[in-house]
Amino acid sequence: MPKVRIGLVGYGNAAQFHVPAFRQLGPERCELAAVCGRSRERAEAFAKAHGIPRAFATMADMLSAVELDAVDLVVPNHVHAEHAIEAASAGKHIICEKHLTGYFGEPGRPDDEPIGETVPKAKMLERVVEQCDAIGRAIEEAGVKFGYAENWVYAPSFVKLRRLAAAAGGTIIRIQAEESHSGSPSVYAKQWRTAGGGSLVLKGSHPLGAALQLKQWEGETKFGKPIRPSSVMCEVGNLTWIDAFKREKRHYLKTDWKDVEDWGAMLLKFDDGSVAEIVAGDTTLGGVHNYLEAYLSNARIRANINPNDACVAYAPSPEIFGDEYITEKIETKGGWTFPSPEEDWNLGYPQEMADFVASIAEGREPVSGFMLARDVALVLYSAYVSAEEGRRVDLASVLG
Numbered sequence: 001m002p003k004v005r006i007g008l009v010g011y012g013n014a015a016q017f018h019v020p021a022f023r024q025l026g027p028e029r030c031e032l033a034a035v036c037g038r039s040r041e042r043a044e045a046f047a048k049a050h051g052i053p054r055a056f057a058t059m060a061d062m063l064s065a066v067e068l069d070a071v072d073l074v075v076p077n078h079v080h081a082e083h084a085i086e087a088a089s090a091g092k093h094i095i096c097e098k099h100l101t102g103y104f105g106e107p108g109r110p111d112d113e114p115i116g117e118t119v120p121k122a123k124m125l126e127r128v129v130e131q132c133d134a135i136g137r138a139i140e141e142a143g144v145k146f147g148y149a150e151n152w153v154y155a156p157s158f159v160k161l162r163r164l165a166a167a168a169g170g171t172i173i174r175i176q177a178e179e180s181h182s183g184s185p186s187v188y189a190k191q192w193r194t195a196g197g198g199s200l201v202l203k204g205s206h207p208l209g210a211a212l213q214l215k216q217w218e219g220e221t222k223f224g225k226p227i228r229p230s231s232v233m234c235e236v237g238n239l240t241w242i243d244a245f246k247r248e249k250r251h252y253l254k255t256d257w258k259d260v261e262d263w264g265a266m267l268l269k270f271d272d273g274s275v276a277e278i279v280a281g282d283t284t285l286g287g288v289h290n291y292l293e294a295y296l297s298n299a300r301i302r303a304n305i306n307p308n309d310a311c312v313a314y315a316p317s318p319e320i321f322g323d324e325y326i327t328e329k330i331e332t333k334g335g336w337t338f339p340s341p342e343e344d345w346n347l348g349y350p351q352e353m354a355d356f357v358a359s360i361a362e363g364r365e366p367v368s369g370f371m372l373a374r375d376v377a378l379v380l381y382s383a384y385v386s387a388e389e390g391r392r393v394d395l396a397s398v399l400g
Helices: 013-023 040-050 059-065 077-089 121-142 156-168 205-223 343-347 349-362 370-389
Strands: 004-009 030-036 054-056 070-073 093-097 146-149 172-180 229-237 263-270 275-281 289-296 300-306 313-315 335-337
Touching: 004 013, 004 059, 004 349, 013 030, 013 343, 013 349, 030 040, 030 059, 040 054, 054 059, 059 077, 070 077, 077 093, 077 121, 093 349, 121 370, 146 349, 146 370, 156 205, 156 289, 156 300, 156 343, 172 205, 205 263, 205 275, 205 289, 205 370, 229 370, 263 370, 300 343, 343 349
Parallel strands: 004 030, 004 070, 030 054, 070 093, 093 146, 172 275
Antiparallel strands: 172 289, 229 263, 263 275, 289 300, 313 335
């Protein structure tokens, strides 16, 4: 397999997951050749810390100075579209973090504008369709591969679920999936202009992506074409705005959401008549709660991504385990906990990068590709339309 040379675009939180995943592939398969970001100084510091030979202030500078096969977009969601189009135009394969794109307001408007309360969701959906189509055209014209970094699709428990479903051979008639925790500490996640939505987008994109991919896989395996979503109904809420909650003296859940929801639920119907129930929230205590359960005509299979009981621990007081890492986003180390022995592997990060690198080297489509990325973005914003207008949204005209 030829070595794939990759340039990182961004050096933030997502890059901290991607770099170790690339390193696990070994230097003979993958080379991190450069990194770029808005701050040349921070890019250089990141490059030095991770053994990356070169750093730049812009992607254009990086592409003109370094011979690369692909770029890895680990930048904020609101610049995914422009960077993806720029990379495709330069003939580079693309790896892109979730979600593909979204609505982040109009250029030149105030940063604190309450977009979620003032802009009709139908207008948002129109803009997202335009952006997705523009990215799709750029990819098709350039003939490059697009890897959508939805780690749930590669998580070992989900992969095993899919293998068991293949062995069972039954029809997947219903899916339940959820991602919830006690709330993001990030300021950018709390307003529409920087996040592109609330819990439905930032949390719900994961279980939605896994559910959509599972039905895509089922259709391709059994009928030679993917099973696609046909309609969506949705409800969203701000549970931390409840008056009784506000009056509590101490809050264990994150608060201060600006114009985005902190809970949402989607009900999808697929074109084969099956259904999926997707829940997302920033209102759940006890750490990250990630699962997908598939109800087949002849089996029932559940993938517990977080938490899992490979290791279980008890401490009567939270300081007993000191600085030893337990798992992400738990409120306390006291009581019973579920320490993650190898969190990155359990979440599928090395596996997704291995698939993306192999797909570029072998000239094939990755398991998680552009169709999934586009479907996730368009279903999410169609769900917002459903919640705002109180109706079922037909997806056939949206997805095309």
